[in-house]
Amino acid sequence: MSILNYNKTFFLKSIAKISDIKIEHGIEIAFVGYSNSGKSSAINSLTNQKKLARFSKTPGRTQLINFFQVTSDFRIVDLPGYGYAQAPLLIKINWQNMIYSYLKTSRSLKGLVLLMDIRHPLKNLDQDIINMALICKIPILLLLTKCDKFTINNQNIQFRKVHKKLETFSNQLHIQLFSSLKKIGIEKLKSKLNCWYEKYR
Numbered sequence: 145m146s147i148l149n150y151n152k153t154f155f156l157k158s159i160a161k162i163s164d165i166k167i168e169h170g171i172e173i174a175f176v177g178y179s180n181s182g183k184s185s186a187i188n189s190l191t192n193q194k195k196l197a198r199f200s201k202t203p204g205r206t207q208l209i210n211f212f213q214v215t216s217d218f219r220i221v222d223l224p225g226y227g228y229a230q231a232p233l234l235i236k237i238n239w240q241n242m243i244y245s246y247l248k249t250s251r252s253l254k255g256l257v258l259l260m261d262i263r264h265p266l267k268n269l270d271q272d273i274i275n276m277a278l279i280c281k282i283p284i285l286l287l288l289t290k291c292d293k294f295t296i297n298n299q300n301i302q303f304r305k306v307h308k309k310l311e312t313f314s315n316q317l318h319i320q321l322f323s324s325l326k327k328i329g330i331e332k333l334k335s336k337l338n339c340w341y342e343k344y345r
């Protein structure tokens with residue numbers, strides 16, 4: 145078993161464009177999701193740090209790709225969230241192209257953590273991202289975030305609904321209930337990341 149200590153994660157760098165990615169060795173796991181899906185909170189809970197991934201209430205503010213280093217050969221990549229419901233088509237397409245080209249071209253990327261608010265899972269862009277990751281053969285961990293907003297019973301109902309829709313891809317996609325607030329699913333998230341790390345390093 146790996147001995148990754150997520151608490152020691154630190155901010156490495158930000159880049160503005162995919163073309164700024166340099167060839168690097170080591171393994172990357174990317175976090176992606178709509179703005180407000182709880183991505184920054186999840187990265188903060190994973191690393192047990194309050195402000196590592198700054199979280200803001202302004203949707204879509206983070207447009208940079210942020211890299212965090214867990215160990216010298218393992219990085220977490222915080223992809224920009226998608227936040228503008230009424231965004232012009234061009235912005236939407238640019239964002240999709242950016243994510244897609246990262247999924248396609250990054251040699252280091254070994255897994256994708258896709259965060260969806262349990263109250264509104266599988267929105268359009270979530271579906272698009274799942275499709276892109278499947279095409280690129282990147283395994284996906286799907287976190288149903290803020291599950292504390294639901295009763296246990298409703299959590300399970302929603303879990304089963306999402307599971308059923310994605311059943312066909314179960315060899316490449318896992319689903320996990322998650323709450324940063326109530327610390328649900330954090331150990332499962334860690335073991336998935338450890339597992340990807342162990343497999344590819």
Ligand SMILES: Nc1nc2c(ncn2[C@@H]2O[C@H](COP(=O)(O)OP(=O)(O)O)[C@@H](O)[C@H]2O)c(=O)[nH]1
Binds near residue numbers: 185199200325
């Ligand atoms: N109830 C609850 N709220 C959460 C949880 N995680 C995040 N939030 C809230 O959801 C909002 C968006 O969170 P944030 O992490 O900034 O989302 P991001 O935009 O995806 O990075 C904030 O107001 C958080 O306090 C959670 O596990 N439970």
Ligand SMILES: [Mg+2]
Binds near residue numbers: 183185199206
């Ligand atoms: Mg954020």
